Amino acid sequence: xxxxxxxxxxxxxxxxxxxxxxxxxxxxxxxxxxxxxxxxxxxxxxxxxxxxxxxxxxxxxxxxxxxxxxxxxxxxxxxxxxxxxxxxxxxxxxxxxxxxxxxxxxxxxxxxxxxxxxxxxxxxxxxxxxxxxxxxxxxxxxxxxxxxxxxxxxxxxxxxxxxxxxxxxxxxxxxxxxxxxxxxxxx
Numbered sequence: 001x002x003x004x005x006x007x008x009x010x011x012x013x014x015x016x017x018x019x020x021x022x023x024x025x026x027x028x029x030x031x032x033x034x035x036x037x038x039x040x041x042x043x044x045x046x047x048x049x050x051x052x053x054x055x056x057x058x059x060x061x062x063x064x065x066x067x068x069x070x071x072x073x074x075x076x077x078x079x080x081x082x083x084x085x086x087x088x089x090x091x092x093x094x095x096x097x098x099x100x101x102x103x104x105x106x107x108x109x110x111x112x113x114x115x116x117x118x119x120x121x122x123x124x125x126x127x128x129x130x131x132x133x134x135x136x137x138x139x140x141x142x143x144x145x146x147x148x149x150x151x152x153x154x155x156x157x158x159x160x161x162x163x164x165x166x167x168x169x170x171x172x173x174x175x176x177x178x179x180x181x182x183x184x185x186x187x
Contacts, residue, residue: 014089014096017106023092025159030086030149031130035079042076045069088133088147090160095135097144109144111163113137119153133157 014027049069053062081101089096095114097107116136125131131153135144150156 013085013087013098014091017089017096017098017108018091019093021092022094024089025092025163026090026156028088028151028156030083030088031128031151032083033124033128033130034149035076035083038072038076038079042069042072045072088150090156090163092163095144095160097147107143109135109137109142111160113139114160114164117157117160117164119150119157121153125153 014024018024046069049065052065057065078101082099085101086097086099089098093111095109095111099105099107114135115138118134119131120134121131130149130151133147133150133153133156135147136142137144
């Protein structure tokens, strides 16, 4: 786990979405494991097209297959670009999920509206170190419900629970939800 200190590079993007009284508790980029499926597809496509081109297919059909593989490769590049600008942020007052390379979309859920929160870790998630947050809130519209590929899910879950359920009235100072640490994923 990275050191619980703030890194200006990764928290700078969230600053524009924070209220003046808000404190960033954790800012993490989604786990790089989300890039495994498009990477595997591009690599598998390269192998198939390479073998077919070397053994069976030549000419215009081969060019068509290489063009299809190029589409798979461009999809991978697009997924990497999206991953590089997307992040999940926990502040003293809200949960934020910022997404989008060209069109920026920021989904937000106030901590006061969180009615239930859990995380799920698949076998692959336990091996690679990621999980999925499932957040339920009051009201019919849920802007932030499932957040997949979250690194350090146990630590983030405990930090969020610490904000939602302070240990006692003595621990609460003038700024409720003051974080005990800031997690920076370093990806």
